[in-house]
Amino acid sequence: MGQIIISGILLGGIYAIVSYGLTLIFGVIRVINFAHGSLLMVGMFMAYYLSKGMNLNIYLMMLIVVPLMFILGVLIQKYLLSKVINEPDMQLFVTFGLLLLFENVMLAVTKGEFFSLDMNMGTIPIGSLVLDWGRLINLVAAIVLAILLLLFLNHTKIGWAIRAVSQNRYAAGIIGLRVERLYILAFGLGSACIGIAAVLLTPIYTIFPHVGFNFVIVSFAVVILGGLGSIPGALAGGMIIGLLESLSGYLIAPELNQIVWYLLFLLVLFFRPAGLFGIAGSEEGGVK
Amino acid sequence: MGKIQRNVLILLLIATIFIVGCSNSASSDSDSQEIIKIGVIQPFSGPNAQAGEETYKGNELAVENINTNGGLLGKKVKLIKADATNAQEAISEAERLITKEKVDIITGTYVSGVAYPATQIANKYGVLYWETNASAPNITQQGFNNVIRIGQYGVPMATVAVNSIKDVVAPALGKSLTELKVVIVHEQSIYGTSIGEIEEEELKKLGAKVKRIPYDAASADLSSVVNLSKNENPDIWLRTGYVNDGALLFKQARDIGWKPPVIMGQADDNAYLLEALGDKGMEGILSISYPSYDMNEKYAPGIKDYLDSYRNKYGSEPKIPQTLVSYGGTEILFDLIKEAKSTDANKIREAALKMDVKIGGTYPTGYGVKLDPKTLDNTRAFPVLTQWKNGEIKTIYPPEAVGTDAKIELPLRGW
The missing domain is CATH 3.40.50.2300 (Response regulator)
Incomplete structure (x- = not known):
C-alpha cells in the first residue's frame, strides 16, 4: 500500500508539471490551448533527438529545449493568436489547427514509429518501498518550478504586469501596460514550462506523435480542479489526481483507474467551478 | 472574357474530363482478359x-x-x-x-x-x-x-502461448502445470481482451492458477497493474498490448525492481521495446511472434x-x-x-x-x-515462440521451427 501511495505522489508530480504551461496560458491569455499536448510532444521529440544527436545527458537538454520552446510559444502568439485576439472562437480554431499541424508533421517525419531513451537510472530503496530516480527528479522539479513561478509572478515587475493583464486587460492597457507584448511573453513562458515537462518526461515515456494525448485530458482536469491560472492549484490538483488514479487502479481495478478522478472533476465543475483552490468567482480571475 | 466565351470554355472542360474519364475505364476493361x-x-x-x-x-x-x-x-x-x-x-x-x-x-x-x-x-x-x-x-x-x-489472429496466438507454456516454459521452470501461477495482463480493447480471455480459459483447463488484469493502454501510469501483478507472485507474467504501454509496463516493473521468472508477450519481439529497455532489459523475455526469419x-x-x-x-x-x-x-x-x-x-x-x-x-x-x-x-x-538473446530474436518453439541452436533459458534474472 505504501508503494501505491508513493506511485500516486510521483504520478502527481508528472501531472502537475505538464499542467503549469496550460494554466499559465489559460490564466493570462484566456485561450484554451488545444495544442498543449502536441507542444509537449514536440518538446519530447526535441529532447530525444538532441540528446541522441549530441550524445549528452537528457537533463542537459533543458538548456536548449526550454529556450527553443519559449521561442516557439512567442512565435505562435505573435504571428497567429494575436491576429485573432478579440475572437475567442477563432483562437480555439488556431490552437486546434496547430495540434493537427504538429501531430501530422511529426507523423510524416517519424513515420509513426516509437522512440525511447534506454535510461535505467536505477531505484532508491526505502525499507520495503522503492522510488525511481526519473520520477523523483520530476517531482522535485515540479515543486521547485512551482515556487519559482510564484516568486516570479508575485515579486517581479514583469510578474505583476502579467498578473495585472490577466485580471483585467483593458484596465492594464489604460495604465500603460503593453498588453500584446505581455501576452507574447506569457505564451512563451507557458510554452517554456511545457519544454521543461517534456525534457523530464522523455526518459520515462515512449515518444510518438500522439503521446501528448495521454496527458492532455488529465492536464485540463488538473487545471480546472486546482483553479484556472493557479500555480499552487496545479501542483495540488496534480497530486490529488495522481493519488486518486493510483489508489483506484490498485483498489478498484486498473481499467477503471480514471473513473474516480473523472467523478471528482465533474463534482468540482458542478459545485466549485472556480476549482478547489480558486476563490469563488475567480473563474473570471487571473494568475496567482 | 465574355460570358459566352466563358460558358464555352466550361463546356469544353467538362467534355475533356468526360472523355478522359471514359477512355480510362475503357482501357481497364480491355486488358482484364x-x-x-x-x-x-x-x-x-x-x-x-x-x-x-x-x-x-x-x-x-x-x-x-x-x-x-x-x-x-x-x-x-x-x-x-x-x-x-x-x-x-x-x-x-x-x-x-x-x-x-x-x-x-x-x-x-x-x-x-x-x-x-x-x-x-x-x-x-x-x-x-x-x-x-x-x-x-x-x-x-x-x-x-x-x-x-x-x-x-487471436485464437492461434492464444493457443500457441498456452501450448508453449505447457511444452517448454513449465518444464524449463521445473514445475508441473498445476503448480504454475500465471498473471495475465492485457490492454482492454477487443484485441487484448479476446486473447487474454482465451489464455485464461485454456490455462485454467490445464490446472494452472490464473489471475487476469485488464488495463487502459493510453494510461500515463501502470504502476497499479505492476503492483497487483507483483502481489500475486506469479511464475509467468503473460501480456497482450501495444508498444508504448508495453514499454511503460516493463519500465515500471524495473522501477520497483520486480522481474518475474517468466515474461511472455504477444508480438513483444519488436525493435521499439528493445530501444526502450535495452539488450539487458529485454534479455530472456519471451514473445509469441510472427514467423521469424531464423x-x-x-x-x-x-x-x-x-x-x-x-x-x-x-x-x-x-x-x-x-x-x-x-x-x-x-x-x-x-x-x-x-x-x-x-x-x-x-x-x-x-x-x-x-x-x-x-x-x-x-x-x-x-x-x-x-x-x-x-x-x-x-x-x-x-505463430512461433521467440526469446530475446543479446538483443536478437531467436525462435525456440515449436521444435520443428527452430533453425538455430537456440534453447529456452529460464528463469529471468533481474533487469
Whole structure:
C-alpha cells in the first residue's frame, strides 16, 4: 500500500508539471490551448533527438529545449493568436489547427514509429518501498518550478504586469501596460514550462506523435480542479489526481483507474467551478 | 472574357474530363482478359505508411515469382495499389478497385480498422477479400462468405502461448502445470481482451492458477497493474498490448525492481521495446511472434529463397515479419486459384474449405491451412515462440521451427 501511495505522489508530480504551461496560458491569455499536448510532444521529440544527436545527458537538454520552446510559444502568439485576439472562437480554431499541424508533421517525419531513451537510472530503496530516480527528479522539479513561478509572478515587475493583464486587460492597457507584448511573453513562458515537462518526461515515456494525448485530458482536469491560472492549484490538483488514479487502479481495478478522478472533476465543475483552490468567482480571475 | 466565351470554355472542360474519364475505364476493361488483377489495400500514407509498403512487398515478391513461372491459369498477375488509412478511405478505395479497376480479388491489410469496412464493400460486390495480415476478431465475424483470413489472429496466438507454456516454459521452470501461477495482463480493447480471455480459459483447463488484469493502454501510469501483478507472485507474467504501454509496463516493473521468472508477450519481439529497455532489459523475455526469419528451412520451405529475393529486389534485410506473412498468404491464394481454376469467390472458398495442410513443411511461414467453416479463419496460422538473446530474436518453439541452436533459458534474472 505504501508503494501505491508513493506511485500516486510521483504520478502527481508528472501531472502537475505538464499542467503549469496550460494554466499559465489559460490564466493570462484566456485561450484554451488545444495544442498543449502536441507542444509537449514536440518538446519530447526535441529532447530525444538532441540528446541522441549530441550524445549528452537528457537533463542537459533543458538548456536548449526550454529556450527553443519559449521561442516557439512567442512565435505562435505573435504571428497567429494575436491576429485573432478579440475572437475567442477563432483562437480555439488556431490552437486546434496547430495540434493537427504538429501531430501530422511529426507523423510524416517519424513515420509513426516509437522512440525511447534506454535510461535505467536505477531505484532508491526505502525499507520495503522503492522510488525511481526519473520520477523523483520530476517531482522535485515540479515543486521547485512551482515556487519559482510564484516568486516570479508575485515579486517581479514583469510578474505583476502579467498578473495585472490577466485580471483585467483593458484596465492594464489604460495604465500603460503593453498588453500584446505581455501576452507574447506569457505564451512563451507557458510554452517554456511545457519544454521543461517534456525534457523530464522523455526518459520515462515512449515518444510518438500522439503521446501528448495521454496527458492532455488529465492536464485540463488538473487545471480546472486546482483553479484556472493557479500555480499552487496545479501542483495540488496534480497530486490529488495522481493519488486518486493510483489508489483506484490498485483498489478498484486498473481499467477503471480514471473513473474516480473523472467523478471528482465533474463534482468540482458542478459545485466549485472556480476549482478547489480558486476563490469563488475567480473563474473570471487571473494568475496567482 | 465574355460570358459566352466563358460558358464555352466550361463546356469544353467538362467534355475533356468526360472523355478522359471514359477512355480510362475503357482501357481497364480491355486488358482484364489476359491478366488477373489483385487489388492491394494498405495504408500507403499516414502513420502506418512504411508498414503498409513493407507488407505490400510480400505480395509483390509472390507475384513476381508466379509470373516468372508462367503465371496463373495462363494469365499474368497484376497488383493494383489502393491507399487507405481509415474507414472512409477503405470504403472508397474498395469501391474504386471493384467498379473502376475491375479487380478479381482484393487482399490486405496491415490495419484491422481498414480491413473491416473494406470487407463490407467486397461483400457487397461478391468479390473475394483475401486477408493475409489483419488480426481483429470482428473482420471474420460478419457472416460473409467471401472473406477468408489466412493469416494469424487471436485464437492461434492464444493457443500457441498456452501450448508453449505447457511444452517448454513449465518444464524449463521445473514445475508441473498445476503448480504454475500465471498473471495475465492485457490492454482492454477487443484485441487484448479476446486473447487474454482465451489464455485464461485454456490455462485454467490445464490446472494452472490464473489471475487476469485488464488495463487502459493510453494510461500515463501502470504502476497499479505492476503492483497487483507483483502481489500475486506469479511464475509467468503473460501480456497482450501495444508498444508504448508495453514499454511503460516493463519500465515500471524495473522501477520497483520486480522481474518475474517468466515474461511472455504477444508480438513483444519488436525493435521499439528493445530501444526502450535495452539488450539487458529485454534479455530472456519471451514473445509469441510472427514467423521469424531464423526459422528452419524444413519447417518453412522457401524462406531462404524469399530472403534472397527480398535482398536482391530491395537491397536490404526485411524490416518487419508481416512481409513474410503476406508473401506466404499470397502463395496460398495462388495455390487455391490453381485448384479452383478460377478467381471466383465461391469457387475459391470451396477449394479453401477442402484444403488440409499440416503446420510446418509446406509454406515459407510454416503455416498450415485448415479453415474454420463458420468464420473462414485459418485455424492453423500458428505463430512461433521467440526469446530475446543479446538483443536478437531467436525462435525456440515449436521444435520443428527452430533453425538455430537456440534453447529456452529460464528463469529471468533481474533487469
